[in-house]
Structure formats: structure tokens, C-alpha cells
Amino acid sequence: MKVIIxxxxxxxxxxxxxxxxxxxxxxxxxxxxxPNDPCAFGNxxxxxxxxxxLVEALTGGKFSRADKCHLDPDLNKGSLxxxxxxRASFGQIDAAQGHLxxxxxxxxDLFLFFGWFREVEDSSSGWRYLRGxxxxxxxxxxxxxxxxxxxxxGERPSPIDAFSDHPHLRGRERASNTLYVATDRLGVAGIDAxxxxxxxxxxxxxxxxxxxxxxxxxxxLPGWMHPAHGSSRSYHLDQDRWRLDGDHCGLQSVAKGQxxxxxxxxxxxAGWLSExxxx
Numbered sequence: 001m002k003v004i005i006x007x008x009x010x011x012x013x014x015x016x017x018x019x020x021x022x023x024x025x026x027x028x029x030x031x032x033x034x035p036n037d038p039c040a041f042g043n044x045x046x047x048x049x050x051x052x053x054l055v056e057a058l059t060g061g062k063f064s065r066a067d068k069c070h071l072d073p074d075l076n077k078g079s080l081x082x083x084x085x086x087r088a089s090f091g092q093i094d095a096a097q098g099h100l101x102x103x104x105x106x107x108x109d110l111f112l113f114f115g116w117f118r119e120v121e122d123s124s125s126g127w128r129y130l131r132g133x134x135x136x137x138x139x140x141x142x143x144x145x146x147x148x149x150x151x152x153x154g155e156r157p158s159p160i161d162a163f164s165d166h167p168h169l170r171g172r173e174r175a176s177n178t179l180y181v182a183t184d185r186l187g188v189a190g191i192d193a194x195x196x197x198x199x200x201x202x203x204x205x206x207x208x209x210x211x212x213x214x215x216x217x218x219x220x221l222p223g224w225m226h227p228a229h230g231s232s233r234s235y236h237l238d239q240d241r242w243r244l245d246g247d248h249c250g251l252q253s254v255a256k257g258q259x260x261x262x263x264x265x266x267x268x269x270a271g272w273l274s275e276x277x278x279x
Contacts, residue, residue: 009115034070088196091168146183189270231264
């Protein structure tokens with residue numbers, strides 16, 4: 001099993017502001033703006049929270065509830081009204097999908113989705129970022145691939161009506177267009193979890209950013225991820241990006257790139273995932 005650490009949601013280019021960490025720690029990842037996609041920010045619920053109000057307030061009105069967005073990965077049944085047979089799924093295309101294909105991503109591999117988050121508060125004038133808080137990279141969801149469907153080559157999920165809201169089944173007529181559909185259950189390291197979902201609240205184990213550093217792209221990771229211990233991570237082959245620090249290691253993650261593929265010993269991956277999915 002390969003693990004893909006996948007960058008998704010609002011960033012400096014798409015949306016321009018961090019996704020929200022609500023008081024109490026609830027994570028609300030924002031789907032990126034996408035004017036040609038089927039749903040609007042005002043239609044989307046994430047972890048039980050209406051996204052449109054937050055996006056409108058935190059972007060200072062740059063995006064409104066009526067603006068369209070790209071709900072992908074689509075990990076939670078409660079995000080929209082659903083047709084019978086809906087399953088969690090994630091689409092990829094163009095260079096990012098080319099990278100996944102070259103890395104041999106297939107059925108059984110696990111996506112861990114991360115994004116840029118910051119704490120917010122509900123003030124007398126509405127939602128705003130908490131003064132003194134900082135932006136950090138946080139893992140917010142997961143999907144283990146049960147099917148890999150090559151939409152661009154004419155393959156279709158079944159039942160197709162259940163996927164009619166997914167943006168990768170609308171207007172992305174390129175050969176690379178691919179849909180990863182989740183397994184029913186995670187089935188890894190004895191973890192009792194669905195095959196895809198959202199982490200509800202922030203936890204130390206979900207934070208990638210080394211909080212002793214000013215740059216959110218400097219990460220603190222388990223020591224076994226260091227290349228000296230035999231693991232490898234695509235886009236991060238340069239040894240100068242890494243440093244060992246006792247049982248942990250530091251990584252200056254690349255500024256661009258969406259899909260970072262991790263290969264390591266199964267026992268190490270299982271131990272890490274057990275921390276992400278506490279009993």
C-alpha cells in the first residue's frame with residue numbers, strides 16, 4: 001500500500017485564504033472556487049457546518065455563497081443532498097494525475113488530504129481569523145481507493161446517477177481524467193473506520209507543520225519518513241530538504257505539487273495511521 005499526501009482546498013492561488021478551524025477545533029476545509037462546476041459554496045456542508053457563510057466572511061466578500069466551487073475530494077455524504085448509491089470519491093487530471101500514474105497508484109492505496117488552515121472566531125461583525133493565530137498545514141480527510149475509474153478513456157462508475165454531482169463527470173473531457181472511488185471500510189492496521197471521510201476536529205497527530213518554525217511548509221514528521229531510514233517520498237528526493245531530529249524528522253516541503261507519494265515499511269505506516277485514527 002502506498003500513501004499519497006494530497007494537497008487540496010483553499011491555498012494562496014485558489015481562494016487566497018486558509019480554511020477554518022472553528023472554536024472547539026472543528027475543521028472546515030473549503031473546496032476551491034470553480035465557476036464551471038455544479039454546486040455553490042452555499043449548498044455545501046462540511047463536518048456539519050455551512051461553508052458559504054464562512055467563505056463569504058473570511059474572504060471579505062471576494063467569494064459569495066452563490067459562487068460555484070469544486071467539491072473534490074467528495075468525502076462526506078452529508079455535504080450535499082445525495083442520490084441512492086453515492087460513494088466517496090476523488091478525481092484527478094492532467095499533470096497531477098500523470099504523476100499518480102507514474103507512481104503506480106492503484107486499488108488499495110491510501111490518500112491523506114491536507115490543506116492550509118487557521119483558527120477563526122465569531123466576532124460581533126461576523127467570522128474572522130483569530131488574531132495572533134497562524135496558518136498551518138493539517139491533514140483533514142482520507143480515502144482508500146477501492147476502484148480506479150479512467151473517465152477519460154470512457155469508463156464510468158456504477159450506478160452513474162449516484163456520481164452525477166461529482167465535478168469530474170462534467171466537462172473534463174481529457175484522456176487523463178480519473179476517478180478514485182473509496183472502499184467501504186479502511187481495512188488498514190485494524191482501524192475501524194470508513195474507507196473515506198473527514199477528520200472532525202484538529203489533533204496534534206493531524207498537524208504537519210512544525211509549529212516551532214515560521215514557515216507552514218516546514219513539516220515535523222515521524223523519523224522513519226527520513227530517506228536515511230529507507231522511505232521515499234515523491235517530489236522530495238533532495239536530501240537537503242530533510243533533517244533528522246531524534247524520533248522525528250523535519251522536511252521543507254515543496255511549494256508546488258499536489259500529490260506526494262510515500263513508500264515505506266508497512267509496520268511504520270500502520271503505526272502512524274494508528275495515531276491519526278485513535279481508537
